[in-house]
Amino acid sequence: MRWPLTAAALLAALALQTALTLVLPRESRLFDPFLLVVVYCGLAFGETHGMLSGAAAGWIQDLQFGGAVSGLQALTKLLVGFVVGAVATRFLIAAAITRFLVVFAATLLDALVFQRFALVFDVATSDVAATGLVARATLNALLGSLLFQAVDARLRREARP
Amino acid sequence: MLAALVISHLVIVSHQVDAGGGNSLLERSAFRLFAPVQRSVAAVLRSVEAAWSGYVGLRGVRHENARLLARARALELELEQTRSLAEEAGRLRELLALKAALPFETLPAEVLSRDGVPWFRGITIDKGDVDGVRLQAPVISPSGVVGRVVKLGGRAARVQLLLDRDAGIGALIERTRVTGVCAGQVGFEDQGTTDLVMRYVPALAEVAVGDRVLSSGLDRIYPKGLVVGRVRAVGPPSGLFREVIVTPTARFDQLEQVLVMRLPSENLTLTESVR
Numbered sequence: 001m002r003w004p005l006t007a008a009a010l011l012a013a014l015a016l017q018t019a020l021t022l023v024l025p026r027e028s029r030l031f032d033p034f035l036l037v038v039v040y041c042g043l044a045f046g047e048t049h050g051m052l053s054g055a056a057a058g059w060i061q062d063l064q065f066g067g068a069v070s071g072l073q074a075l076t077k078l079l080v081g082f083v084v085g086a087v088a089t090r091f092l093i094a095a096a097i098t099r100f101l102v103v104f105a106a107t108l109l110d111a112l113v114f115q116r117f118a119l120v121f122d123v124a125t126s127d128v129a130a131t132g133l134v135a136r137a138t139l140n141a142l143l144g145s146l147l148f149q150a151v152d153a154r155l156r157r158e159a160r161p
Numbered sequence: 162m163l164a165a166l167v168i169s170h171l172v173i174v175s176h177q178v179d180a181g182g183g184n185s186l187l188e189r190s191a192f193r194l195f196a197p198v199q200r201s202v203a204a205v206l207r208s209v210e211a212a213w214s215g216y217v218g219l220r221g222v223r224h225e226n227a228r229l230l231a232r233a234r235a236l237e238l239e240l241e242q243t244r245s246l247a248e249e250a251g252r253l254r255e256l257l258a259l260k261a262a263l264p265f266e267t268l269p270a271e272v273l274s275r276d277g278v279p280w281f282r283g284i285t286i287d288k289g290d291v292d293g294v295r296l297q298a299p300v301i302s303p304s305g306v307v308g309r310v311v312k313l314g315g316r317a318a319r320v321q322l323l324l325d326r327d328a329g330i331g332a333l334i335e336r337t338r339v340t341g342v343c344a345g346q347v348g349f350e351d352q353g354t355t356d357l358v359m360r361y362v363p364a365l366a367e368v369a370v371g372d373r374v375l376s377s378g379l380d381r382i383y384p385k386g387l388v389v390g391r392v393r394a395v396g397p398p399s400g401l402f403r404e405v406i407v408t409p410t411a412r413f414d415q416l417e418q419v420l421v422m423r424l425p426s427e428n429l430t431l432t433e434s435v436r
Contacts, residue, residue, distance in 0.1 A: 051166065
C-alpha cells in the first residue's frame with residue numbers, strides 16, 4: 001500500500017505546485033510540496049523508501065519545473081530522502097516540533113546539496129539569499145509538520161478496528 | 162542500492178552536460194506522462210475561477226432587499242469580466258498581429274505553469290512535438306523575446322526564460338551595432354534582479370542608457386532582430402570589456418500566451434517594420 005500512496009502523494013504535489021505557480025507565482029518558489037512527500041516517506045517508511053520516493057519526486061520536478069539539464073533535483077532528493085530515513089530509523093521523531101526541525105533541516109540540506117551538484121555539473125542557477133532560504137525552510141517546516149500530524153491522525157483513525 | 166542509484170544519476174547528468182542538454186526517450190516519456198496532470202490542473206483552476214465568479218454574482222441576486230446593491234455588484238463583476246475579456250482580446254490581437262507580421266511560421270501556445278522551483282526560471286506551455294514544436298525553438302511574445310524550448314513532451318514543452326541564469330542570447334545594440342551576450346542574473350527573490358546583463362561588450366564601444374538591444378542571431382537559436390530590451394545602465398570598463406545592464410521588454414510575470422517558432426531560425430533577419 002506504500003507505493004500507491006506515495007504515487008498519489010507525488011501526483012497531488014505536482015497538481016498543487018502547478019496550481020500555485022499559476023495563482024501565486026512568486027510565493028510558489030518558497031514552498032516545496034515534493035520535499036514534504038519525500039521527508040514524510042523517509043520518516044514513516046525508512047531510508048530505502050525515502051531514497052526511492054526522493055528520486056521519483058526529484059525526477060518529476062526536474063522534468064516539469066527544471067532547467068535544461070535533468071537529474072540534479074532527482075539526485076538531491078534521493079540523498080535527502082536517504083538521510084531523513086536514516087535519521088528516522090535511529091531517533092524517535094514523532095513530536096510536531098521534532099518534525100518541524102527535520103523538515104527545516106531537510107529544506108536547507110536540499111538547497112545546499114542541489115547548489116553543490118549544480119556547481120559540479122556547471123549548471124547556472126539562481127543565487128539563494130540566506131533570508132529567502134530561511135523563509136523557504138520555515139514555510140516548508142510549518143506546513144509540513146501540520147500536514148504530517150493530519151496524515152498520521154487520519155491513518156490512525158483508519159487503522160482502528 | 163544508494164551507491165548504485167547515485168552513480169546512475171551521476172552518469173545520466175554527466176551525459177547531458179557533455180551533450181549540452183538533451184531529450185532522451187525516458188525524459189520524453191516521463192514528460193509526456195506528467196504533462197496531462199498540469200494540463201488538468203490548469204483547466205480545473207480556470208473552471209473553479211469561472212464557477213466562483215458565478216457564485217458570487219448569484220449570492221447578490223438572491224436577496225431581494227438588497228436588489229440595488231446586488232445589481233451594482235453584478236454590474237461591477239460584469240465590468241471586471243468585460244475588462245478581463247477585453248484585456249485577453251487585446252493580448253490575442255497583439256499576438257495575432259505579431260504572428261502575421263513575422264516572416265516565419267509560429268505557433269500560439271498557452272502557459273500551463275510557471276517556475277515552481279527557485280533555482281530556475283521557466284514556463285510550461287501547452288504545445289509539444291505533436292504540434293510541431295522542436296527543441297531549442299525560440300519563444301517570443303509581442304513585447305519581446307521570452308526564451309527557448311528546453312524540454313519536449315507530446316503536448317507540452319518546457320521553456321527556459323531569458324531571466325534564467327543558465328540562459329543566454331546573442332545581442333547587439335541597435336544604434337551602434339555593438340555585439341555581446343545577454344544572460345539572466347535573477348536571484349532567489351525577483352526584486353531588483355530581473356534585468357539581464359550584457360557581457361563581452363568592448364570597453365571602447367559606444368553604448369548609452371536607453372539604447373535598444375536586439376537579438377544578433379549569432380547564437381544560431383534566435384533570429385536576428387528580435388527586441389530583447391533597453392539599456393538601463395552601462396558599467397565601467399574592466400579590462401577589454403564592460404558589462405551593460407539591460408531591462409528586458411518581455412513582461413515575464415504576465416505571460417499567458419506566447420508564440421513558438423516552428424522553423425529553424427538560421428539566416429533569418431527581422432526588419433524594422435516587423436519590430
